[in-house]
Amino acid sequence: MLIIRPIRASDFDALYRIAVESGHGFTSLPVNEELLRRKIARSEASFQKVVETPYDEGYLMVLEDTQTQQVVGTCALEAAVGMEDAFYHYRLGTEVYHSEQIHVRNEVETLTLCHDYTGAAELCTLFLREDYRKDNNGRMLSRSRFLFLAQHPSRFGETVIAEMRGVSDEKGNSPFYGWLQKHFLGIDFVEADYLSGLGRKAFMAEMMPRNPVYVCLLPEEAQKVIGEVHTNTRPAISLLRAEGFRCRGYVDIFDGGPTVECNLQDIRGVRxxxxxxxxxxxxxxxxxxxxxxxxxxxxxxxxxxxxxxxxxxxxxxxxxxxxxxxxxxxxxxxxxxxx
Structure with a gap:
């Protein structure tokens, strides 16, 4: 039998293996022993905590094969993001330039750094080991979180989001991140993503462009992947769209992947x-x-x-x-x- 349950301290070795297997771009599980142990302890505390208003709780769960007693997957829910650490996104917008004198009108897409999702709940840390990617196991693992949301809605923000992994190659390099590395951050994508996963986000506020970025000025390869998902993420975004999740113009600041959202009570699985x-x-x-x-x-x-x-x-x-x-x-x- 495959059982989903809250993670516990004895699951550390299994969680570390999953962090290694998940690879680049899986920010919520960086390969760092201290941080993974903190994640487990935080989750254990969250499941025990009396909550009046969602704040910074995190509910990390594992999928256990009771026959082999092996942990074969993970899924998680964040109660309210951005309450302790800044939670950054780019917001896609449009600036209009119009001149009656020369009869020209242009609409230019922009990317503006924001914290608009502060306080939202988040679906995250979904991973299933390759041998178990069959028989609707992935769908069960993902959708099980809607049962938890339906049963304990007061522990979560009213809006639920999910950050979709953006386009990157087998080495973890992101076409979207290239221009940011060259002109602003100066560190490669893997290192920036890793630091973000550790919660060391001060460099973002210090080094990210403070003014809106004109999309048309980005390299063509960067423009093409804005709002696009990694090949491995396509099944996940299809499932969430069927649940009522939609992209409202927010993308990841590193890989340009879309963030989708839905009101908690409007999620199909909750209803x-x-x-x-x-x-x-x-x-x-x-x-x-x-x-x-x-x-x-x-x-x-x-x-x-x-x-x-x-x-x-x-x-x-x-x-x-x-x-x-x-x-x-x-x-x-x-x-x-x-x-």
């Missing part, structure tokens, strides 16, 4: 999830697959299964094994969502 009462017994045969989770916080568990779910009933039958994996008893509730 369509249902609370059902558990009855433990022999599960009837079904070909309908669902993601299901318990309603707990520190002992949160989620998985997928083929269930019989009826619009006419508020009950669902779970096998003893499945109920045990979700830490639920007869008469308790689970939240379900069709895969």
């Amino acid at each position: 369509e999830s249902r609370l059902l009462t558990v009855r433990i017994g022999d599960m009837p045969a079904s070909e309908d697959s669902f993601i299901l989770s318990n309603t707990q916080l520190a002992d949160y568990r989620a998985t997928s299964a083929e269930l019989v779910v009826s619009s006419d009933s508020d009950e669902v039958i779970l096998s003893p094994e499945l109920a045990a994996g979700l830490l639920v008893s007869d008469g308790e509730q689970v939240r379900v969502l069709a895969i």
